[in-house]
Amino acid sequence: MVLLALMQANSAVLDITANCAAVDDAARTAAAAGAQLLLTPELFPVGYAPGRLRTDFDPATLPALREALAGIARRHNIALVYSLPAVTPAGEWHISATLVDESGDELLSYGKVHLFGPDERAAFASAAAAPGVVEFHGLKTSLVICYDIEFPESARAAAVRGAELLLVPTALAGGFDAVPKVLVRARALENQLTVAYANHTGVEGSYDFHGGSIVAGPDGAVLAEAGPGAELLFAELGEPSNAAADPAEGAGSADRADDPEAAVAYLRDRRPDIYRSWDV
Amino acid sequence: MVLLALMQANSAVLDITANCAAVDDAARTAAAAGAQLLLTPELFPVGYAPGRLRTDFDPATLPALREALAGIARRHNIALVYSLPAVTPAGEWHISATLVDESGDELLSYGKVHLFGPDERAAFASAAAAPGVVEFHGLKTSLVICYDIEFPESARAAAVRGAELLLVPTALAGGFDAVPKVLVRARALENQLTVAYANHTGVEGSYDFHGGSIVAGPDGAVLAEAGPGAELLFAELGEPSNAAADPAEGAGSADRADDPEAAVAYLRDRRPDIYRSWDV
Numbered sequence: 184m185v186l187l188a189l190m191q192a193n194s195a196v197l198d199i200t201a202n203c204a205a206v207d208d209a210a211r212t213a214a215a216a217g218a219q220l221l222l223t224p225e226l227f228p229v230g231y232a233p234g235r236l237r238t239d240f241d242p243a244t245l246p247a248l249r250e251a252l253a254g255i256a257r258r259h260n261i262a263l264v265y266s267l268p269a270v271t272p273a274g275e276w277h278i279s280a281t282l283v284d285e286s287g288d289e290l291l292s293y294g295k296v297h298l299f300g301p302d303e304r305a306a307f308a309s310a311a312a313a314p315g316v317v318e319f320h321g322l323k324t325s326l327v328i329c330y331d332i333e334f335p336e337s338a339r340a341a342a343v344r345g346a347e348l349l350l351v352p353t354a355l356a357g358g359f360d361a362v363p364k365v366l367v368r369a370r371a372l373e374n375q376l377t378v379a380y381a382n383h384t385g386v387e388g389s390y391d392f393h394g395g396s397i398v399a400g401p402d403g404a405v406l407a408e409a410g411p412g413a414e415l416l417f418a419e420l421g422e423p424s425n426a427a428a429d430p431a432e433g434a435g436s437a438d439r440a441d442d443p444e445a446a447v448a449y450l451r452d453r454r455p456d457i458y459r460s461w462d463v
Numbered sequence: 464m465v466l467l468a469l470m471q472a473n474s475a476v477l478d479i480t481a482n483c484a485a486v487d488d489a490a491r492t493a494a495a496a497g498a499q500l501l502l503t504p505e506l507f508p509v510g511y512a513p514g515r516l517r518t519d520f521d522p523a524t525l526p527a528l529r530e531a532l533a534g535i536a537r538r539h540n541i542a543l544v545y546s547l548p549a550v551t552p553a554g555e556w557h558i559s560a561t562l563v564d565e566s567g568d569e570l571l572s573y574g575k576v577h578l579f580g581p582d583e584r585a586a587f588a589s590a591a592a593a594p595g596v597v598e599f600h601g602l603k604t605s606l607v608i609c610y611d612i613e614f615p616e617s618a619r620a621a622a623v624r625g626a627e628l629l630l631v632p633t634a635l636a637g638g639f640d641a642v643p644k645v646l647v648r649a650r651a652l653e654n655q656l657t658v659a660y661a662n663h664t665g666v667e668g669s670y671d672f673h674g675g676s677i678v679a680g681p682d683g684a685v686l687a688e689a690g691p692g693a694e695l696l697f698a699e700l701g702e703p704s705n706a707a708a709d710p711a712e713g714a715g716s717a718d719r720a721d722d723p724e725a726a727v728a729y730l731r732d733r734r735p736d737i738y739r740s741w742d743v
Binding site: 296297299300309311313330333334335336339340343359361365366368369370372373402403404446447449452453454455457458460461463 | 576577579580589591593610613614615616619620623639641645646648649652653682683684726727729732733734735737738740741743
């Protein structure tokens, strides 16, 4: 069993001290409630303001900022997903997400593939690597960011790599409710995994965020859903499927995508050989 | 403007005369209401009973049955989508869907790629061709069948071929409400096209169908939704995007997937080059 906490909050653009204090607060509260992981929104420590970040944020401060965030994880003994700008060796700016464990050690990092709108595309370059998968408390865990989850291809790439839990820092402006309510649930159901999607709330620069963070389970059901305002959202995730290696736990595996007995098993029944011939 | 009618009804297994009479009735009512097209459920004229069809249905009767269905279209001056077994030159049985126009002439046919469950897989072989696209009353129109729509790859293949309207005969047993309510809406939104999904209702052989036919628009909104029982469902579809070639109609194109000005344009923003490197 994993208890997941999602931080839905307002970030102050380029007020890194205040934002890290808010993450520290959320981590303390989440850990005290028994959560093993705190998921924070896209670019939360620096604020969601692509243009200003590119002109006013000094990437030389990134190592210290990453160390400060790792320190929060260590201090409260809770794993943390945070999202920051990252600069590649070639000098390209990416939007990244990082999972650190409760000791602050990096388990997984990811660069956003689908950049949203002219502001992001002016400030950042898109990454190209498929989402990786890492074991976290018995759950194969992966990361994508915001607009990525609106494309079925990204979640599918995580799922075929074995992901059971997909963590999604996001910055979804108001007026796009169908993204969490329809697309996030669809990604969970069509891949038979859990998706957790943590959004900003309130005004940041020229953006107005309305929250709506959500956790959807492998059957597409809503496990937890936030309102429009600041909120720490919790979701308890069930036994990971590989725990069902114990025959006494057999029923627990009935809804797994790779179960030969399951009626609906999308990863088993998909036809990648045929899709390749379609050139999509 | 196209008025679409979806037939949600109970089919009598292998009582082809009764089933064709029901299609004839629905076509008459739909045409009288001004509909240009009637979408009927998967295998409706023969009943959804894969095993019995394979043993008791004589495929030599297919040409006459297709001619009878074309006659219904002609008689009521309405286009028709019907679904039947089809036998390939190699002797394989497919589950097919066919769009005939109001003169009964075939515009498009499709073979189901994703077979559902052991019954279908024992009785039928899967087809492998991508969904085709044909112009129908100014709308680029495509077909997939039932379980196909639960896989994002199939609707995506139709969308990248230009589909604006995806017609889906289905036979979805009760207890899978998330399929129409989440997955069908997601397919529409993530491809920014209209999806119409017409289901059976009531008991046929060992299956119990609960209706829930739905039409979802390019923004994921529910345009029409049926209850559990027999129903003729109507949905009025807006101007096709290519009508917006008239500059006075410019606003009509704002939500189209290929509009360079649109904030959200999934077909424009997807990254097929990158997906290929992911080997999904």
